[in-house]
Amino acid sequence: MAGFKPFLGLALLAAAAALGAQVTKAPVPAQAAAAPVETPAASPVLARGTVIPAADLEKFVDGYVRRAMADEHGAGVTVGIVQNDQPLLLKGYGMASLDPVRPVDPRRTLFRIGSVSKTMTWTLMMREVEKGRLKLTDPVNQYLPPELQVPDQGFKNPIRIIDLMSHSPGFEDSGLGHLFVDTPERILPAAEYLARHRPDRVREPGTISAYSNYGVALAGEILARLNGVDFQTLADRDIFGPLQMQRSTYREPYEPRAGIPQPMPKALAADRSHEFKYKGGRYQPSGYDYVTTIAAAGSISTTAEDMIRYMRLHLNGGTLDGVKLYGPETARLFRTPVLNVPEGVNGWAHGFGMSRMPGGFASFSHSGGTTSFFTDMVLVPELNLGIFISTNTSGAGGIVGSFADAVVDEFYVKSPPIRRAGDPALKDKAGNYAGNYITTRRHYSGLEKFVGLLGGINQVSVSDDGYLVTAGGGSARSWAPTGKAGQFQAADGDDLLNFVLDENGKATGVYLGSFLDRAGPLMSATLFAAVAALAALTGFGIWLAFFARKRVLSPLVGQRRSEQALLAAAGLWLASILVFGVWMATFTDIVGLLYHFPPALLVIASTLALFGTIATFVALAFMVMSGRRSPAAGREGGWTMWGTARQGLAIALFLLLALLVAVRGGLLPWA
Incomplete structure (x- = not known):
């Protein structure tokens, strides 16, 4: 599953690939056509307590989404925006099906939201904390049978519930060949998967965040065992039912089979968006990713209308239309970082990603992705604003990546173009920073490590005009020194880059989206x-x-x-x-x-x-x-x-x- 920005590397590469045989080009609904879009007149900057005018919002979103769909070749997009507990925009764009052509309906069409599902898993976990049935500081092994317990492997501290919520259990990352499967026959019972594919521990828990789908799947198994039902049934009972999210489910479409949860109801399956890829000027069907085995980490299918209800719940502190799902203390924790990290780094607010938006607004969010669907959900408490967007086409993740920032900037900030000056003196310190850096979210042995390193090494250098330059994944970005030791700010934005320095001022790692270790010359x-x-x-x-x-x-x-x-x-x-x-x-x-x-x-x-x-x-x-x-x-x-x-x-x-x-x-x- 894709995690907090940026999206999961391999899943994003998969989504970008041109796959399979060509098919006959289907007609595209007028909503998805790349017709010229009139740019709306600039709206005034709103005061922080002012609600965005619905008509202005719709005009802006129409232009943004349609341009992005044309640029990214997105087949379909669904959008839901809520503010002050009222829906402001609920709209679908493009198509949900090729044969027959079916437009996206934000009230009926189910999109897959990938790792945004994790926030619902953490909501279920915090409900158990409120009930007193577990503590965040409890070791996970306390709630697992012997065959699923995590061995210490030489580490002195046990993995705790809170470490799962902050993605800091200390696991290596593993997913190739088993995280997604392509046929229902390959779906494993959750317990069997967790025993068979347990990753090695590579660091003490609670130290740094290295995104872990396995850790969330483990949390899902703990919740299921605590309640005596499978995880999907628990979510239906304690999340979707009470919130009246009647078109949301962790279940997937397959024939019923002993040992795995019941499938998605046929009525919902009939309304789900299909998966698309764009190749040779044609939209083509793409494959379905079965994620049932690790459902807690990212198998939800839902509508934009249901996601508006879900965002209202969290913006209202755990209550929706008189239904209380959690109380004030949990609401506070969902705004409180778990990890002690530098300024500008996501400290994971008990499962929600933390970042700064244009204008300095604090946001609490989660993104998600499968090989064909890309999603972002952003909550901005200071504006009482929730933004949800999802697209159904591989390679079209760019549609959703900056959408929420663009909305906030358009109506509350109007950021002028930025170009910060570099510092020529940085050249004298180039050796402290320049080199290769490898993400800690990786496999640490074998061929999965080998493949991951083919494109998983980021390079840091210093330019002649005094910028620090980061390059990796086919893109590069320049950063200017802030004056604080080891800290840089984007030359063209507000993002911060923080290095971890040793006693001699030499970088040993860097927070660049996630934490990256500095690699030796052998990794060049x-x-x-x-x-x-x-x-x-x-x-x-x-x-x-x-x-x-x-x-x-x-x-x-x-x-x-x-x-x-x-x-x-x-x-x-x-x-x-x-x-x-x-x-x-x-x-x-x-x-x-x-x-x-x-x-x-x-x-x-x-x-x-x-x-x-x-x-x-x-x-x-x-x-x-x-x-x-x-x-x-x-x-x-x-x-x-x-x-x-x-x-x-x-x-x-x-x-x-x-x-x-x-x-x-x-x-x-x-x-």
């Missing part, structure tokens, strides 16, 4: 690519020289064995690099990577690399055992000094490549 993507390319050329050269010499090898036994082992190593490394290159060149089904992992070609490449590493060590061992020969040895058939150097350099190069692959997890084909 440039170094990895250069060594791999040089190793491929060397491997090819070794085999070419072997055939050019008509297979002549040294007559000295130790040297001959070393040459034979190096020849094998060269072939294995060359084959590994070629197979990996073929996989990279031909791989387009990123969604398939999420469903089925690891791919066969990657396993083959990893296996070849493992045997190449072994062969390289064998070559080194025989070289050491053979001893150094004098130049005269060449006349006796042994190596000359140049031959020894050539052998040693080739072995060193292959060992360096093995080291770079190993630290990335690429030598564990079974993991």
Whole structure:
């Protein structure tokens, strides 16, 4: 599930991929057409206690959404906005179905909201706290059977309920091949999934936030066991029923099956939005992601109208239309950060993400995503304002990402363009910050680590004009020093960037959306690519020289064995690099990577690399055992000094490549 901004990296990549075969282009409803939209006249800036005029809001949102749909190729969008406990805007744009063409109806059409579902899980959790049935400081193992309890793995502190709510249980992140599944037959009972796919612990709980779908799924299992029903039934009983959210459900459409929760009612399934992708000028159907196994982390389907009711609940402090779901203390906690983090960093207000909007307004929000749906829900208590938006098309997440900020800015701020000045003196401190940084939300071993690092390394540098520049995920941004040690502000906005510094003022990590560890030089993507390319050329050269010499090898036994082992190593490394290159060149089904992992070609490449590493060590061992020969040895058939150097350099190069692959997890084909 996508988490608090930015969206889940791999899910966003999956959504951006062009997938599958083309289909006949269906007619697009007029609402979704990329027709010219008249830009509304600028409205005056409103005082903080003033409600946005509904007509002005609709005109602005119409223009914003339709332009964004045209730019992002979004098939359908649903919007709900509430202020002062009254709906201000409830509107659908574009299509919910291709065949037959069905427009988005914000009252009837169900959109998948991904990780926004987590806020309802935390609402259920806080209800149990209010009932006195659990405490936030209780260890999670206190509520789990032995087979689901989390081992300490050498860490001194137990994982607590509050650590799940702040995404700080200390788990590594894992999802490829099991977080989403593509057929109902692959859905596992929640307990079986939690036992089979438990991630390793990699840090003490409660220290830093590293978004964890597994942690939320664990919370869902605790809630289900505490109440003696499956999680979906609990949500129906304690959230959707009392709030009269009659078109909302954690359930998914599949045939009933023993051992898993009852499916989505057919009446709701008939009104759900389909999933879309845009390819070759055509909207095409996309696949359905089954998330039932970890439902608490993100399986809700709902309407914009129901989400208005849900936002009203939280803006009203836990009460909706006379129904009290939680009390004032819980309402306070939903505005109170759990983690002690620097200014501008999300401290997780007991499950709600925290950020600053234009004008300095504090917001409490959650975003969400599947491979085809992208959603944002933002609450602004100071304005008594709630904003919900969702789209149903892979690659169209940009429609929702800045929508809430744009609404607040349009009516309450009117931010002028910003361009902060850099500081040329920053060049003298470049070494304190420049380097590679790796997200803590990652797998820490095996091929999932290897794949995650292919695009998961952020680079930090300092420009000549005194800006700190962050680059990663295909985009870059400039930051200007604020004057506080380790803190920078966006050159074009209000976002803050905070580094963690050691006693010498050198950065050890940075808060950039989430927390990123500073990586050593071995994690340099440039170094990895250069060594791999040089190793491929060397491997090819070794085999070419072997055939050019008509297979002549040294007559000295130790040297001959070393040459034979190096020849094998060269072939294995060359084959590994070629197979990996073929996989990279031909791989387009990123969604398939999420469903089925690891791919066969990657396993083959990893296996070849493992045997190449072994062969390289064998070559080194025989070289050491053979001893150094004098130049005269060449006349006796042994190596000359140049031959020894050539052998040693080739072995060193292959060992360096093995080291770079190993630290990335690429030598564990079974993991």
